[in-house]
Amino acid sequence: MMGKIVRNNKDLGEAIRLARKNKALRQVDVAQRASVRQALVSDLENGATSARLDTVIRVLAALDMDLSIVPRRKAEFNPTEY
Amino acid sequence: MMGKIVRNNKDLGEAIRLARKNKALRQVDVAQRASVRQALVSDLENGATSARLDTVIRVLAALDMDLSIVPRRKAEFNPTEY
Protein backbone atom coordinates (compact mmCIF):
# COMPACT_ATOMS: atom_id res chain seq x y z
CA MET A 1 0.00 0.00 0.00
CA MET A 2 1.08 3.56 0.39
CA GLY A 3 0.34 3.90 -3.29
CA LYS A 4 2.64 5.69 -5.63
CA ILE A 5 2.59 9.46 -5.30
CA VAL A 6 1.88 11.30 -8.54
CA ARG A 7 3.35 14.77 -8.82
CA ASN A 8 3.76 15.01 -12.56
CA ASN A 9 2.84 13.37 -15.82
CA LYS A 10 5.89 11.19 -15.77
CA ASP A 11 4.97 9.66 -12.45
CA LEU A 12 1.56 8.83 -13.82
CA GLY A 13 2.94 7.37 -17.02
CA GLU A 14 5.32 5.08 -15.21
CA ALA A 15 2.60 3.84 -12.91
CA ILE A 16 0.27 3.16 -15.79
CA ARG A 17 2.85 1.30 -17.82
CA LEU A 18 3.93 -0.76 -14.87
CA ALA A 19 0.38 -1.73 -13.99
CA ARG A 20 -0.40 -2.56 -17.59
CA LYS A 21 2.62 -4.80 -17.93
CA ASN A 22 1.80 -6.54 -14.70
CA LYS A 23 -1.58 -7.38 -16.12
CA ALA A 24 -0.13 -8.35 -19.48
CA LEU A 25 -2.36 -6.01 -21.38
CA ARG A 26 -1.67 -4.14 -24.59
CA GLN A 27 -2.20 -0.41 -24.87
CA VAL A 28 -5.12 -1.07 -27.14
CA ASP A 29 -6.76 -3.24 -24.49
CA VAL A 30 -6.50 -0.55 -21.87
CA ALA A 31 -7.69 1.99 -24.40
CA GLN A 32 -10.82 0.01 -25.16
CA ARG A 33 -11.67 -0.47 -21.53
CA ALA A 34 -11.22 3.22 -20.89
CA SER A 35 -12.92 4.35 -24.10
CA VAL A 36 -9.93 6.21 -25.40
CA ARG A 37 -7.51 5.76 -28.30
CA GLN A 38 -4.44 3.59 -28.17
CA ALA A 39 -2.44 6.69 -29.08
CA LEU A 40 -3.66 8.39 -25.95
CA VAL A 41 -2.54 5.53 -23.74
CA SER A 42 0.84 5.75 -25.41
CA ASP A 43 1.05 9.49 -24.76
CA LEU A 44 -0.01 9.01 -21.16
CA GLU A 45 2.58 6.33 -20.51
CA ASN A 46 5.27 8.53 -21.99
CA GLY A 47 4.19 11.48 -19.91
CA ALA A 48 3.68 13.40 -23.12
CA THR A 49 0.49 15.09 -22.05
CA SER A 50 -1.26 16.36 -18.98
CA ALA A 51 -4.51 14.51 -19.39
CA ARG A 52 -7.82 15.55 -17.96
CA LEU A 53 -8.77 14.14 -14.60
CA ASP A 54 -11.69 12.14 -15.95
CA THR A 55 -9.42 10.59 -18.55
CA VAL A 56 -6.83 9.64 -15.96
CA ILE A 57 -9.50 8.12 -13.77
CA ARG A 58 -10.92 6.05 -16.61
CA VAL A 59 -7.53 4.73 -17.63
CA LEU A 60 -6.61 3.86 -14.06
CA ALA A 61 -9.96 2.16 -13.61
CA ALA A 62 -9.18 0.06 -16.67
CA LEU A 63 -6.17 -1.17 -14.71
CA ASP A 64 -8.09 -1.72 -11.49
CA MET A 65 -6.55 1.25 -9.81
CA ASP A 66 -7.85 4.30 -8.04
CA LEU A 67 -6.74 7.83 -7.48
CA SER A 68 -6.51 8.83 -3.86
CA ILE A 69 -5.87 12.11 -2.08
CA VAL A 70 -3.40 11.91 0.75
CA PRO A 71 -1.75 14.43 3.03
CA ARG A 72 1.67 15.47 1.88
CA ARG A 73 4.51 13.67 3.49
CA LYS A 74 8.14 14.60 3.44
CA ALA A 75 9.47 13.79 0.03
CA GLU A 76 11.76 10.86 -0.34
CA PHE A 77 14.99 11.65 -2.07
CA ASN A 78 14.26 11.40 -5.74
CA PRO A 79 17.11 12.38 -8.07
CA THR A 80 14.85 12.78 -11.07
CA GLU A 81 12.43 15.27 -9.65
CA TYR A 82 12.69 18.92 -10.45
CA MET B 1 -4.47 7.39 6.18
CA MET B 2 -6.04 5.55 3.30
CA GLY B 3 -6.82 8.91 1.73
CA LYS B 4 -10.03 9.78 0.03
CA ILE B 5 -10.67 7.94 -3.22
CA VAL B 6 -11.40 10.19 -6.17
CA ARG B 7 -13.54 8.68 -8.90
CA ASN B 8 -15.13 11.81 -10.30
CA ASN B 9 -14.96 15.57 -10.27
CA LYS B 10 -17.36 15.84 -7.39
CA ASP B 11 -15.15 13.70 -5.16
CA LEU B 12 -12.25 15.96 -5.94
CA GLY B 13 -14.24 19.11 -5.33
CA GLU B 14 -15.42 17.95 -1.94
CA ALA B 15 -11.93 17.00 -0.88
CA ILE B 16 -10.51 20.32 -1.99
CA ARG B 17 -13.18 22.35 -0.26
CA LEU B 18 -12.82 20.36 2.94
CA ALA B 19 -9.05 20.73 2.97
CA ARG B 20 -9.31 24.43 2.25
CA LYS B 21 -11.78 25.02 5.05
CA ASN B 22 -9.65 23.08 7.45
CA LYS B 23 -6.79 25.39 6.65
CA ALA B 24 -9.03 28.46 6.82
CA LEU B 25 -8.03 29.64 3.40
CA ARG B 26 -10.08 31.54 0.85
CA GLN B 27 -10.41 30.35 -2.73
CA VAL B 28 -8.28 33.27 -3.81
CA ASP B 29 -5.49 32.18 -1.46
CA VAL B 30 -5.43 28.69 -2.86
CA ALA B 31 -5.63 30.13 -6.35
CA GLN B 32 -2.56 32.28 -5.80
CA ARG B 33 -0.57 29.42 -4.36
CA ALA B 34 -1.48 27.25 -7.30
CA SER B 35 -1.13 29.99 -9.91
CA VAL B 36 -4.70 29.71 -11.14
CA ARG B 37 -7.76 31.96 -11.00
CA GLN B 38 -10.16 32.09 -8.10
CA ALA B 39 -12.90 31.18 -10.57
CA LEU B 40 -11.11 27.95 -11.36
CA VAL B 41 -10.90 26.96 -7.72
CA SER B 42 -14.61 27.62 -7.47
CA ASP B 43 -15.34 25.45 -10.49
CA LEU B 44 -13.12 22.72 -9.13
CA GLU B 45 -14.80 22.68 -5.74
CA ASN B 46 -18.19 22.53 -7.37
CA GLY B 47 -17.13 19.66 -9.59
CA ALA B 48 -18.06 21.82 -12.56
CA THR B 49 -15.09 20.85 -14.65
CA SER B 50 -12.70 18.01 -15.26
CA ALA B 51 -9.44 19.80 -14.78
CA ARG B 52 -6.15 18.78 -16.22
CA LEU B 53 -3.93 16.58 -14.10
CA ASP B 54 -1.25 19.21 -13.66
CA THR B 55 -3.85 21.70 -12.51
CA VAL B 56 -5.26 19.26 -9.99
CA ILE B 57 -1.81 18.51 -8.69
CA ARG B 58 -0.97 22.18 -8.27
CA VAL B 59 -4.18 22.94 -6.41
CA LEU B 60 -3.74 19.96 -4.14
CA ALA B 61 -0.15 20.95 -3.48
CA ALA B 62 -1.40 24.38 -2.44
CA LEU B 63 -3.32 22.51 0.24
CA ASP B 64 -0.44 20.25 1.22
CA MET B 65 -2.02 17.25 -0.37
CA ASP B 66 -0.80 14.68 -2.83
CA LEU B 67 -2.36 12.50 -5.43
CA SER B 68 -1.66 8.81 -5.01
CA ILE B 69 -2.37 5.74 -7.09
CA VAL B 70 -3.74 2.81 -5.16
CA PRO B 71 -5.02 -0.61 -6.15
CA ARG B 72 -8.76 -0.85 -6.39
CA ARG B 73 -10.12 -2.79 -3.55
CA LYS B 74 -12.62 -5.54 -4.19
CA ALA B 75 -14.02 -4.54 -7.53
CA GLU B 76 -12.66 -5.90 -10.75
CA PHE B 77 -12.72 -3.74 -13.82
CA ASN B 78 -15.71 -1.48 -13.55
CA PRO B 79 -15.91 1.32 -16.08
CA THR B 80 -16.65 4.74 -14.70
CA GLU B 81 -20.15 5.60 -15.61
CA TYR B 82 -21.23 8.66 -17.45
Add this chain to the structure above:
DNA sequence: CCTGTTTATACGTAAAATCGTATAAATTAG
Protein backbone atom coordinates in the same frame (compact mmCIF):
# COMPACT_ATOMS: atom_id res chain seq x y z
C1' DC C 1 -30.39 46.58 7.36
C1' DC C 2 -25.93 47.92 5.47
C1' DT C 3 -21.55 46.78 4.01
C1' DG C 4 -17.36 44.54 3.25
C1' DT C 5 -15.95 39.89 2.06
C1' DT C 6 -16.17 35.74 -0.23
C1' DT C 7 -17.91 32.75 -3.81
C1' DA C 8 -20.33 31.87 -8.22
C1' DT C 9 -21.14 33.07 -12.93
C1' DA C 10 -20.37 35.30 -17.53
C1' DC C 11 -18.00 36.00 -21.91
C1' DG C 12 -14.60 36.20 -25.34
C1' DT C 13 -9.96 34.34 -26.33
C1' DA C 14 -6.02 31.31 -26.23
C1' DA C 15 -4.16 27.00 -25.33
C1' DA C 16 -4.39 22.20 -24.88
C1' DA C 17 -6.60 17.53 -24.92
C1' DT C 18 -8.88 14.16 -27.56
C1' DC C 19 -10.57 12.33 -31.55
C1' DG C 20 -10.40 9.51 -36.08
C1' DT C 21 -7.43 7.78 -39.04
C1' DA C 22 -3.23 6.40 -40.83
C1' DT C 23 1.41 5.06 -40.83
C1' DA C 24 6.18 4.69 -39.19
C1' DA C 25 8.98 2.57 -35.94
C1' DA C 26 10.08 -0.77 -32.70
C1' DT C 27 9.51 -5.12 -30.54
C1' DT C 28 8.41 -9.99 -30.43
C1' DA C 29 7.65 -14.52 -32.30
C1' DG C 30 8.44 -18.22 -35.58
Add this chain to the structure above:
DNA sequence: CTAATTTATACGATTTTACGTATAAACAGG
Protein backbone atom coordinates in the same frame (compact mmCIF):
# COMPACT_ATOMS: atom_id res chain seq x y z
C1' DC D 1 15.82 -13.07 -40.97
C1' DT D 2 11.06 -12.32 -41.77
C1' DA D 3 6.55 -11.64 -40.59
C1' DA D 4 3.30 -10.33 -37.26
C1' DT D 5 2.33 -7.66 -33.44
C1' DT D 6 2.72 -3.75 -30.64
C1' DT D 7 3.88 0.99 -29.77
C1' DA D 8 4.95 5.74 -31.25
C1' DT D 9 4.00 9.57 -34.22
C1' DA D 10 1.44 12.58 -37.46
C1' DC D 11 -2.29 15.81 -38.75
C1' DG D 12 -6.46 18.21 -39.16
C1' DA D 13 -10.86 18.70 -36.70
C1' DT D 14 -13.45 19.11 -32.55
C1' DT D 15 -14.05 19.72 -27.76
C1' DT D 16 -12.74 21.47 -23.38
C1' DT D 17 -9.77 23.74 -20.16
C1' DA D 18 -7.88 27.93 -18.48
C1' DC D 19 -7.23 32.59 -18.89
C1' DG D 20 -8.33 37.81 -17.92
C1' DT D 21 -11.67 40.53 -16.50
C1' DA D 22 -15.88 41.79 -14.59
C1' DT D 23 -19.91 41.40 -12.04
C1' DA D 24 -23.67 39.09 -9.71
C1' DA D 25 -24.92 36.51 -5.92
C1' DA D 26 -24.39 34.67 -1.40
C1' DC D 27 -22.51 35.27 3.18
C1' DA D 28 -20.94 37.25 7.61
C1' DG D 29 -20.43 40.96 10.91
C1' DG D 30 -21.59 45.09 12.99
